[in-house]
Amino acid sequence: MLGKANVGKSTFFNAATDSSVQVANFPFTTINPNIGVAYVRVHCVCNELGISDNPVNSRCISGVRYIPVKLIDVAGLVRGAHLGRGLGNKFLDDARQADVLIHVIDISGSTDEEGKPVNPGEGNPFIDIQFVEEEFDLWIRSIILRDWDKIIRESENLKQRVETVISNRLSGLSINEQLIRNSVDQIDLTKKPAEWTDDDLLLLSKQIRVKSKPIIIAANKADLQSSDLNLEKLKGFGRPFIPTVCEAELVLKKASSKNFIYYLPGDSNFEIKRGDKLSSEQISALNKVSQVLKKFGSTGIQQILNHACFQMLKKIVVYPVEDEYKFTDKNGNVLPDARIISANSTAKDLAFLIHNDLGKGFLYAIDVRTKQRIGAEHMLKNNDIIKIVSTTGRK
Template sequence: MLKIGLIGKPNAGKSTLFSAITSIDVDIANYPFTTIKPNVGVSFIMDKCPESEINAKCNPREGKCINGIRYIPVEIIDVPGLIEGASEGKGMGNEFLDNIRDADIIINLFDASGMSDSEGNPSEKKHDPEEDIKFVKNEIINWMSNKISKDWQKFARKEDNSSERLEVKMLQKAATFGLNEKDVIFIMAKEKFPDKLIHWSQEDINRFSQTILKYVKPMFNTGNKADLLTENMLESFNNTDEKKYLISAEYELLIEKAFNNGYITSDGSDFAFTAKSGEAQKTVLNNIRKKYENGNIMRFYDVLTSIIKSLGYIVVYPVLDENKWEDKNGRVLPDAYLVKDGSTALDLAYKIHTDIGKNFIRAVNGKTKRIIGKDYKLLNNDVIKVISNSR
């Protein structure tokens, strides 16, 4: 399952958002460090389900499918608020930063209203949200650079005497952040670094860290508390050069609670009211819906979907029966896997299970019914049967 690290300064609203998108109750309060240890839950991205192509209702083992839209689960890691000097061990320090080690994607949630001070406390004096964005990015880069720099001279002298490729040498440092050799090769192709490690400067190490954050563990800035912004402020945020998403964790939580309490028919923005809802609920929820209709504020499900699609992920459905698109228990399209565009049938086999990958024989495309080999490049919404000696 794809892992999303939800980070930000204290009081950015991470706990409220986490509770809304995962339906897990956590402490929510208007003061810094409501979260003191990471919360882990599941949210979803949305994609059109191929069930209509086979004229049968799918049966997801995880997630759900509503009106032909598949809700594909992703793991959300809500980590404690980040304070200045965390990269040097202050506050929650490295304990905080270590929580994002396994994250595939990082979402930096910042207070778009600017109504929190530099330490995350509520403040009447406006604070520039751009400063919060820069701060979080710099703390993560410093944390990575500090980890890489540790005992660098000793490490460099030893490895420069080795005949291993530079990528393999740097993997010893990069593995600390959950990177693999393919990731390091990609980084080396994007940036030019000295061939000898002993010649690497602190600037080179910083560039290596920046490249990790840009390409391997990309970070996306998402402004919370957009419900407190005027229309002009919302438009100015959306007109900046650097892409930012704007959401309201409060709205997310209100919609989720209204759905769970039976006031509305769906937790999507296209909800309808039930007989249980009164005029007070309708007024509040209709006002929220109008905010979404103008397009300046997004639902967080849509933010997640946009981010993951922008990174080139596609959805693939492994099945056991290529004709009925079922597993061994007769469930139609039971699993939906997120894989990078360019992934092969063999990559999918390994994702299902290591033994299936090792013993791969061939695969079958459930849509065309054609036999495909290990090098077949998967397409979005492919339905694939993998045949291996392990089955």
């Protein structure tokens, strides 16, 4: 998650992350105040099976499964970040870890390019969109250019394709050779690498960025009147976006944690439970939220997280179990885990995702719905319930 100052990043982060969950409990490497646990929301398979579950790695509330994902609030993107300006290097280092970028913008235009408040409508959020893309492109190009002469020499001496050498340079970004080859093809770069200009390399960097760091735009402060026109314009801008009202989500989260309302993140409405306990201020805040929900169908936060995970990264959800009759793990927990995995994964990929040993000792798997055996290369589908049988654990 990134964006200039005052667009609502902290509000997004606080509304989306669960402060009651210690990040340390998750297999996330760094502990950092800017890293939090957010959730994607799916329809749990417990509904279809007609059973009640007790999840371990996720949560299930009334058949709605919330699966944890890591959210990083990447601060400090300023012009010239790729040259190390501002917190440039730290920013890009944090961004490096991300599979997908959520760019929070102020679609109401009530902030200038530096994030200082201006009259609503005066700020230009479209410039911000282009700026973030450009800064990333320049950053990728700067990494390539840093070693450019060496890359050319190495590829000539070792008779390696230049794409191989570039992908080694960019390996920290998990950008592989195929992606770079596709990018070269896409921009029709047929000249010899030694003849590639800075402009060619910028175009190449852009292709690499588009493929490796997809951006979803959170068009925030959509509740303000001046947002309407910009949202209309944004439709023709060719970038994926979802209108958001982070402030509304934060109000809902607080009211729900105090048990004043019943609301599940991502819902299109809420129910007041303890109206008598609400102050007139709280009632008016909730009324505003109601209008937002009526207009946009949701606050947009959950939709952003789900879109990033399932549409942009093309992930699916699978439920591994150990007992194919009771749908349990070895401790008797029903449907304990919901795992997020790439859409083109095999049964063996799932085994490796769960545990390296389970992958190494993979024998076969069972599709729990049909009780049929499936092999290592069997492609998984969304909502599959899978038992893995491996040599580990067999005495």
